[in-house]
Amino acid sequence: MSLTFYDCKTAPSPRRARIILAEKGVPHELVEIDLRSAEQMGEAYRAINPNATVPALKLEDGTVLTDNAGIAAWLEAAYPDPPLMGISPLEKADIATWQWRVEQEFGMGVASALRNANPAMKGRALPGPHDYEQIPALAERGMQQVDHFFDRLDAHLEGREFIAADRLSVADVTGFVFMDFAKVIGKRPGEEYSNIARWREGLRERPAFQL
Structure with a gap:
């Protein structure tokens, strides 16, 4: 194909x-x-x-x-193998829930903080064909969202290798990418987030995550 x-x-x-x-x-x-x-x-x-x-x-x-x-x-x-969206109904639901949380609570926070504060994105606060003005308050809220998500994810990863369904999933992919990208707004999980650090190191060993 x-x-x-x-x-x-x-x-x-x-x-x-x-x-x-x-x-x-x-x-x-x-x-x-x-x-x-x-x-x-x-x-x-x-x-x-x-x-x-x-x-x-x-x-x-x-x-x-x-x-x-x-x-x-x-x-x-x-290409169902390997499955990244779950196999059983419960796995699919768990992965879908966490994929939504990562995107809405974390990814949107990073995007809001970046696009509403970076001078290079003036007039381009949202991606796509239309122009939108920056709203500084959304940048501040985005930074808060990222901090809150670090807390939530680290607690959730206690005793877990992956974010959802005890298997690698799209939620891990999304979370890993946003975690790396958060450096553009000066956000990195500190030493207190040991579970996030362990999770990231495990994913970094996979060739696909080195791309």
Whole structure:
């Protein structure tokens, strides 16, 4: 099956899909999109993904999946081994719950803190084709969200190797990527978060997480 993956090595969102592709061993062609030069806003790329975001995954029949949720769901169905969204109904529910928590409580906090405070993103407080002004109060709230999530995740990881369902899942992928990216807002889990440190070190040993 011929797949084309639209990537940007410096951005966290496509890294999530990149890790899933690698964990599942899915062959694909790679096209790098330069976000620094705003290539995603150009006509050529917007003809592929009108959302003007990465990642995107073009399927063999020409269908283009334009977000991480759709890409992960399609890859899980088309390449079920290894399963990253659970096997039993309870596993699927647990992973879906934690994937939502990581995105909403942590990822949104990092994004809000970055996009509402970074001068380079003035007028671009949200990704996509439309321009939005920054709201400084959202940056402050985002920093608080990150601190609260560090507390919650470290407590949850006590005695656990993975975030959900006792297996590697998309929740680990998302959490790991956001944890690395949080350095852009000056947030790193300190020594007091020993469970987070153990979890991260375990994932770093996997080749897919080194991409």
